[in-house]
Amino acid sequence: MPMRLWKKKLPDRQDKPFKERNKITGKALDNKTIDVIIWMINNGKIASLDYSVSSGKEAVVFRATTPKREFVAVKVFKYETTAFRHMNRYIEGDPRFENIDRRPRSMVKEWASKEFANLNLASQAGVAVPKPILLRENTIIMEFLGWDGVPFALLQDVVLSDPKKTFRKIVSFMKKLYKAGLVHADLSPYNIIISLDKDSLETPCIIDWAQGVMLAHPRSQEFLQADCQHVADYFAKLGVKGATAEEIIRKIKA
Numbered sequence: 001m002p003m004r005l006w007k008k009k010l011p012d013r014q015d016k017p018f019k020e021r022n023k024i025t026g027k028a029l030d031n032k033t034i035d036v037i038i039w040m041i042n043n044g045k046i047a048s049l050d051y052s053v054s055s056g057k058e059a060v061v062f063r064a065t066t067p068k069r070e071f072v073a074v075k076v077f078k079y080e081t082t083a084f085r086h087m088n089r090y091i092e093g094d095p096r097f098e099n100i101d102r103r104p105r106s107m108v109k110e111w112a113s114k115e116f117a118n119l120n121l122a123s124q125a126g127v128a129v130p131k132p133i134l135l136r137e138n139t140i141i142m143e144f145l146g147w148d149g150v151p152f153a154l155l156q157d158v159v160l161s162d163p164k165k166t167f168r169k170i171v172s173f174m175k176k177l178y179k180a181g182l183v184h185a186d187l188s189p190y191n192i193i194i195s196l197d198k199d200s201l202e203t204p205c206i207i208d209w210a211q212g213v214m215l216a217h218p219r220s221q222e223f224l225q226a227d228c229q230h231v232a233d234y235f236a237k238l239g240v241k242g243a244t245a246e247e248i249i250r251k252i253k254a
């Protein structure tokens, strides 16, 4: 009797290259980036890339596992992005990025290094952020904010137990940032993760720092005003008193 062979498609399309099999992450995992991931594995920084937590215009965030079986987040900035004009707005005028190579591939690396530098600055200033671990080319390894391997939710998607307290905490972080000379420049409920400790205590952690600028940047006050407005709008809707952009700015600069 003839054997029945491969009537079905190959499972998981293993006949196709990884890029084609995985449309979501394919754009991020070009050959150069795969080299970076392989370097990370060969150098014991991670043992595996587990799955993509999120995929956006500029970056894909993965959960990865380290050789010690701990979770980390790996953020890959896509070389195939169309956001160069957007990047330029935040890089131009930042004294830390004066004489950089503006070719597309280099810009993406600068963008990743800007996120890494800002994460370090914010963390040193006492702001709750995912702890930055390693920068290599267009890729960052940072602390994974989650429980049991599942990422915590964004402020946008949670019902806070004490909105007033979270508001105060966020304003206190904004003040620390300002004192450290940094403005996030894309602060909103989409870039704040609500992390929970084992007693379910909520802490807002600020993520997504690539566009953050120093106060020396000519548009820093405009970006700061927008950050305050986004935070104020969100908490005003929850009925928190004092949630206006003017009040937040006053507190930050006090």
Ligand SMILES: Nc1ncnc2c1ncn2[C@@H]1O[C@H](COP(=O)(O)OP(=O)(O)OP(=O)(O)O)[C@@H](O)[C@H]1O
Pocket: 053, 054, 055, 056, 057, 058, 059, 060, 061, 073, 075, 130, 142, 143, 144, 145, 146, 151, 152, 154, 190, 191, 207, 208, 209
């Ligand atoms: N350290 C982390 N731990 C757990 N989840 C994370 C972490 N960093 C980011 N995430 C998740 O990945 C998502 C995207 O991260 P981030 O905001 O940094 O990227 P992004 O620049 O906004 O990407 P894009 O704007 O291109 O969508 C977040 O909304 C969050 O859900």
Ligand SMILES: [Mg+2]
Pocket: 190, 191, 208
């Ligand atoms: Mg974001």
